[in-house]
Structures are given as structure tokens and as C-alpha cells.
Amino acid sequence: MGRMEVITRTERRRTYSEAEKAAVVAEASVPGVTVREVSRRLGIAESLIYNWRSAQRNAASIASEPLQFIPCGMVADTAPEPSMALMPATPAPSPAKPSSPAAPVEDVVRPHPSARPGGIDIDLPTGVRLSVDSYVNEKALARVLRALGHAS
DSSP, rough: OOOOOOOOOOOOOOOOHHHHHHHHHHHTTTTTTTHHHHHHHHHHHHHHHHHHHHHHHHHHHHHHOOOOOOOOOOOOOOOOOOOEEEEEOOOOOOOOOOTTTTGGGGGOOOOTTOOOOOOEEEOOTTSSSEEEEEOOHHHHHHHHHHHHHOOO
């Protein structure tokens, strides 16, 4: 009878710090050293080292790209007395015809596909117009207003 091994507990995944990952990748990147040698010596799967190396290359390529300013809109310098105005994003729909059960599909009034449900535009005193719809997260909107200096 050969060697028998009794498993008494379940192994959990090991976690590695960014410094440990960088050291392993640096060691595997030395000329003349293979990933297989490093993985066997350290007891780490080869695929894990390859993934870390790939992630490090991607991070380096992103970090080397120059930052660019992307204009997203203009605010007029002179605004005729801006106010906190809440305006519907779409005009109110005209009253629909009462439909009978036998009414053809063409008679049913449907909103335009691009209409935002519950959409409002908020004109801030600084001239900034903020457009939101019913899908906006209230906490995110509060953070935006705080950042713009318009909420407590």
C-alpha cells in the first residue's frame, strides 16, 4: 500500500499583497528564468503569475497614456437671472383617446422611446443646468449638488 493522505480541513485561497505580486513578477521576468521554475519553487500556479504579469503590463500601458481634457459643455457667462427651475424634460402628453377592448393597436398613445421617465432639468444659480431622470440615485445627486456647492 502506498502513501495515504488525510485531508482534515478545506484550504482557502491565499491572498497576496501588491508588493508580493510585483516581486514574483519581477523574479519571473529575469532573463533565463522561466515562469514554471518560479511557480514550482514558490508553490504558485503558473497561470496566476501570467495573470499578474498581464495585469502589470496593462496598468503600465494605461499609466503611460497622456491625460486629456474632454470638454463636456459650456456655461453661458451672462444668464438672465438664473433660478432653481424644475422643468419637465418632455412636454406633457396630449390626453389619449379612451380605448375600447376592440381598439386597434394604432390608436394607443405610447411615449416616444427617447423620452426619459420623470426627467427634470435643474438650473442652478451659477448657470449650470443639471438634467436628471427618475433613475438617478438620490445619494449620488446629493453628492453632485454638494460638490457644486448648492446643497448642505
